[in-house]
Amino acid sequence: MSKQSRITKPTDDALPRRTAHLGDFTLTPRVLVITAYAVIVGAISALTAWALLSLIGLITNLVFYQRVDSKLVAPGLEHHSAWLILLAPVAGGLIVGLMARFGSEKIRGHGMPEAIEAILTGGSRVAPRIAVLKPISAAVSIGTGGPFGAEGPIIMTGGAVGSMLAQLTKMTADERKTLLVAGAAGGMAATFNSPLAAILLAVELLLFEWRPRSFIPVVASVCVAVLVRAPILGSGPIFPVNPGDFHLNAGVDALCVIAGLTGGLLAVGATYLVYLAEDGFKRLPVHWMWWPAIGGLIIGIGGLIEPRALGVGYDVIDQLLTGKAGLSLIFGILIVKTIIWSLSLGSGTSGGVLAPVFMIGGSLGALQGQVLPHVFPGFWAMMGLAAVVGGVMRSPLTGVIFTLELTHVWGVILPLVIAATTAYAVSCLILKRSVLTEKIARHGLHLTREYSTDPLETFFVNEVMDIDPLTLTPDDTVAEVAARLTVDPHAHTQRLIPVMGKDGQLASVVTIGRVMTALHRGDSGPLISDLMSTDVTTVFDNDTLRHVANVFAEHGVTRAPVVDRMAPDRLLGVISLDDLLHARKHDLGEEHVRERHLLVRRPTVEDD
Template sequence: MDAIPVDPTTRHRAAHLGDFTVRPRMLLITGWALLVGGAGAVAALALLRLIGLVTNFVFYQRFATSLVAPGRAHHPWWLVLGAPVAGGLVIGLMARYGSEKIRGHGMPEAIEAILTGGSRVAPRVAFLKPVSAAISIGTGGPFGAEGPIIMTGGAIGSILAQHMRLSADERKTLLVSGAAAGMAATFNSPIAAVLLAVELLLFEWRPRSFVPVVGAVAVSTVCRGFLLGTAPIFPVATAGLKVTAGDTALCVVAGVLGGALAVAATWLVYRAEDGFARLPFHWMWWPAIGGAIIGLGGLVEPRALGVGYDVIDQLLTGRATVSLIIGILVVKTLIWALSLGSGTSGGVLAPVFMIGGAVGAAEGLVFPHVIPGFWAMTGLAAVVGGVMRSPLTGVIFTLELTHAWGAALPLLVSSTAAYALSALLLKRSVLTEKIARRGLHLTREYSTDPLETFFVEEVMDRDDTVLHADDSLDTALTATLRCGDAGRDGRRLFPVDLGDEDAPLAVVTRRRLLDASAKASVTGPATTVREVSRPATVVLRPDDTLRRAAYLFAEHGVTEAPVVGHGPGGRVVGTVALRHLLYARRHDLTEEVHRQRLLPRQGSGRSTVVDGSGARPAPEPARREAADV
């Protein structure tokens, strides 16, 4: 086939379009993310101080900003019962007349902003969310600060991004940078914050987003050291830590028990939400009813109120009494799940830490002693992995909270066991269920895009047919018919030799030739191929991936493109159409559902292929043929 010149501008554009990790943009977004990280740390400090202020004022009638547990001292029954109700009333009014986005525990709202709102968060949410969370937690709500700070930090990043000319993906990166920065500053857990961002917010692991988020988290963690210190939140002494094989096996049991509790708590949250939705009055009043539930629980176990960092510390260091363990396990789980279903404002991580630590501490009453708090740590990692469907985040969170790095393997076993049970029994997590109820779909499985694993040259139509610019339409149509059925369907693209080495690559479809021929037979003189051809909008290379081809097709609104080799003169070696992209998907489907026995049965002398239906298809074909199955 004759060499067909390619326009240098088109060639340059084709070589660079689809590269979505543009280095200058990544560095620019990283620079802005560093500022967002510092702001996230300040926001985390402000929220913690605001929670302390409200708690001290309501339960101790003093002005102080230090975090204090509501249940540390004895309070009148009317205060324990009435404070959460009053807090719920205030939150209901703020949500109705301020912004409904303050309802909930923060992470689903951040996910929804990413999925449907172009990562845009209203500025008022950055103010109302932490204030509402401080009121909710400060009046006894059994919630954590991390969900609100995720929404607040995310709002900071989003507001900054909205003042600049950025894409939705770049706004998402800054939103998640702020959210992760706030999380890292709250718990002094940079690695867990990054993992949480990847597993729950970014929906990708790519340099364009990962690098800025890490930069924001790093700045936030350094700032946190100056503002709140660098010590672990719940330090655990690991001297004498020696985990036997039997202990590791028991971690599976601990994980299953933690996963069962996670499943029950998740189920209870959404049954409560369904129950509140059936109430015959406005949702503005629901948080007050949730507050009444909190108050009743506080009368039974006062230590279940508030954030409960002091209780988590006792559980993880082995200092909790049996009565406290049982009280937290029962009361905290019930009041947290039921009140969260009312749509009040508050996070889920700190309650999950406490509930997980309690179930682990209860297991430690029966399981062999390892070190004080060991089984509480495994329970914490398990419940986080089961409730949030983020097993790695559960492990790293526990390690960064306690600095018990020697317990990494047991925590990984228990968290994964809980994650597996939760995935088997529940379709969605406590976070994604709320997203699904709003009519959105959120994937929780990461896998390689099959379009990334195939190259254009593996699926393209290889054809040496070249049309000449001065050919008549009848001659060109006759030439295209020699290409077989693919040429008769009217969709095949054919390169056109314009006879000028400096001319750009031109193409024409058989359908365009047919239409022009029909028009010429009625209206006038014959038309040549030159008059109906057009410059190629998209030019691909044999070593381009199908993913890049798909992006270019979508960007330019085309369904077929010529493939030009790397040799001298830019020789056209074939064409790729939209239908070829299915080859990769079919290959992926083949690998997932076609089952084979590759080694022969003993004594049979030959291998067999077994699929789920019991049929015996032929042995596995080569890669290209497998894509056609």
């Protein structure tokens, strides 16, 4: 952070300092401390992911198979009583509603929006009880048949672990955010054995920045989480696909646009259904505590139609991606899973979105694979998966990398990029916000996920400052200043006037407001030395405008003298808050002003 430069005693320690300049970031030893904490958070997040998956397996086995086993298993593998399929999700929803009502309302939802909201509004502080209630509520919801993923609750739980560790020590809000995201990304990586996708998800959704101070700790957490995961959950791909020898050509790549278009439209429809359901539940004349149970009834009805649509569905995703799913299962998942997931998620129950999106996207692609050219079993399911993730999450790169890390089929990166980006474009054209950010917007928060260079970083002070400001001396009287202002009306807009010493060096400043106040009192005799400030904030001519904005915010000023870095008493000009708008105007011009720079001249008779 910049330090105030005092004219009365210029020293090296008093000079303004920058921590960032045109994208060149400076690391401090503090980053190493945060990284050490992140390593601990990553290990705990991996254990948390294992514990939650085991708890989901235990509840699923107890409810649907009446046995004690923590192995993750899907409902619907065997024949179940219709009453069990119908009422188990209702009972689970009722338990979740009671936990939310009398435990913490923060457990409602699918995890990632709640983590984002904690970052944006809560100073990255998460209550300790969330770390306990969120995974339990999710395990109950999914274990009783809820068509949700475990990753959302793991993200929130891992984030809560990171946040709690940060709250136990003296840290800034940015450092707490880093550890919160480190825990969330570590949990995600441990769930799917997908380190790069987890890092990308953190950057695209949670960090709101790409800076070494946060990126390095998050990567450290993810790497440790994957290492800890290996002996307890395995180190191979979650959904291994053996493509054999396959050949891609331009025709197949072009057809991936179709997969992207349909995936984007499905993502739009599913997002619309989620918030249509949420609006519908809000109109019900019952307390929100009962909504998850009503959502559970919708799940149960869907389960009677397609039992394989219940639960987290990893086995179904595996069948879709390996080309082993039959047409009836593909249709059942595509229709029933989409409807019950969207409608029940709008009830405010606890569960994640990624695994259902994987399943829905995979079923869409598998259906298209019935008519599109054969590449290898599961190829089009992979395209559909990446496309729907890119459309629903508005994270196309994450969709691509997730698909690659889930299957380890690295040779299809180009088709995946085409499908995911096309779906992303469709989603952005039709919807204002994604399924994640829409919920945040409904809470009255504005969130942008667009990354661009700050225009204030592309301009220097010497490009926008006033190089010929009005200056005074300490011996000038108020009457003399008034006379000069009459002759030079432009000086009225300067507002801050440098005061020069006898040696021609900057001595202090005085504001137009102080001068005009003295005039209005009828005091024309006082000297400028009686009105000038004793404490002056300065900036350098080769500072960026972003640095100046930070200095203004830190010291509560809107104008400052500009001095030479090599000679801090030498005045070069004055910069004001209005001058900072120059960069914004230039940025707007580059975005909206269309110009032609090359003209094609038609041949004339003289040319012949």
